[in-house]
Amino acid sequence: MRSEKAKKRNWKKRLAITLVVLLALLGTGALLANYAYGKIIEKFEKVEYIDLSDQDLDIDPTVDAGLKDYQNILLVGVDARRGEKESNSRADAIIIISINKETGDFRLISVYRDTMLDIEETDGVHSLDKVTHSFVYGGAVNTIRALNRNMDLNIKEYVKVNWYSVADFVDSMGGLTLNIKDYEVSEINKFIGNTNKSLQGDPTKLTGPGKQVLNGVQTVTYCRIRKVGNGDYERTERMRNTIKAAFAKAKTMKIKELGVVMDKTLPEISTSIDAKSMFWMLYDATKYEMKKGTGWPYETTGATVNGIWYGPPVNLSKNVTKLHEKIFGQADYEPTERVKSISDAIILKTGVQ
Secondary structure: OOOHHHHHHHHHHHHHHHHHHHHOOOOOOOOOOOOOHHHHHHHHOOOEEOOOOOOOOOOOHHHHHHOOOEEEEEEEEEOOOOOOOHHHOOEEEEEEEEEEOOOOEEEEEEEOOOEEEEEEOHHHOEEEEEHHHHHHHHHHHHHHHHHHHHHOOOOOEEEEEEHHHHHHHHHHOOOEEEEEOHHHHHHHHHHHHHHHHHHOOOOOOOOOOEEEEEOHHHHHHHHHOOOOOOHHHHHHHHHHHHHHHHHHHHOOOOHHHHHHHHHHHHHHOEEOOOHHHHHHHHHOHHHOEEOOOEEEOOOEOOEEEOOEEEEOEOOHHHHHHHHHHHOOOOOOOOOOHHHHHHHHHHHHHHOOO
């Protein structure tokens, strides 16, 4: 029989994966060795649960059949501060957690927030707009619909976080180790006070670049940097770096410490994944392995329309084909007629081929 020490290592590995999917709150993980089934369900019931079973998520049946081996989950981070109404918020972070159900591998696909896509607005009216605005017009469900419609996806579930839940998550873990670049130091120090107005945490400024432990407020400020480096493209990379750091840290923590993180963080998020479904997802989480993530669209540019800057794909059809070939292994993928039509409309509006 395995030793008690070996068993605990295995439990820690499972729970570590859980907490990673929860930062990003990626929403997966595993069992605590010292808790019974009922106790774990009780923990996950602290999450705000939203039932999407009766919602039309704009999934093309052919697309759904082609992606039957993949579970795609939306992780959406909104820019609401503590005490603000999220209904008026934009989708500040849009990450697709794509799980290969056959292998257990998963990837993070960051969708650039300024990407011009077909967005459903008030009363069912559609327009070509920044995907970040999809949340304002209908919350996480509307963002799911936009991604399914424009990217030929089968997203049926989501996990929603805000910046103060991320800050609390990082602080409850004792900070995250991140490698900070020279030009990121000045940006973090410049905006950390503003970030902390609603977070009310520790706004200590950084003393220099390099690998170091960041607290919750510092980490959130790091994730929000947009004006230096490669703009929003590098910003999404910072978010993925943060998730990787959380994964690494969780694997080193004791079981009781991880339990504290869950108790602190779970009540601050919402999801369409019910407690029992999460439990069974988490039970199999030891087979999950994080593969290299990516930003999307792969090819994009800037275009100003009526005085407003957008990031249209170059072009949508080509980017959707590349996504399905690279991530889902669908050779010579042919986008749906719906995607082709949206792609043509974006070209017509922006002049970008």
